[in-house]
Amino acid sequence: MQDSPPSCPIPRWQLLKQELRNVDSREFDRLRAAAAPGTVLDVRNEQEFAGHHLEGAVNLNYLGPDFLEQLDRLDPEQTYLVYCRSGRRSVRACTLMRNAGITKLIHLDGGINAYE
Numbered sequence: 001m002q003d004s005p006p007s008c009p010i011p012r013w014q015l016l017k018q019e020l021r022n023v024d025s026r027e028f029d030r031l032r033a034a035a036a037p038g039t040v041l042d043v044r045n046e047q048e049f050a051g052h053h054l055e056g057a058v059n060l061n062y063l064g065p066d067f068l069e070q071l072d073r074l075d076p077e078q079t080y081l082v083y084c085r086s087g088r089r090s091v092r093a094c095t096l097m098r099n100a101g102i103t104k105l106i107h108l109d110g111g112i113n114a115y116e
Contacts, residue, residue: 020094022109032081040081043093062093076101083108
């Protein structure tokens with residue numbers, strides 16, 4: 001009988017989150033007010049975005065079929081502010097962005113739910 005691999009007590013997305021610059025909603029709003037147009041990224045799906053999004057945000061659906069192609073169109077020298085509903089998708093989106101060479105990322109800790 002084989003031993004099962006040890007389980008990780010911390011979910012993978014939380015480990016990835018530790019590698020990001022995470023800010024609360026107050027700091028996110030302060031940074032958003034000074035952000036260049038097109039640099040606040042909402043990575044939720046189109047329906048969620050249409051229902052409610054932060055002013056000035058651009059929708060890049062993390063789960064969409066063209067997400068990676070959309071990343072290729074982003075300026076790797078720019079700073080991006082990224083959020084989703086709870087913070088899980090945006091952590092994963094930021095990880096993909098970093099892998100694509102986009103390293104200046106600010107993550108909204110807790111996602112748009114942090115405003116409630």
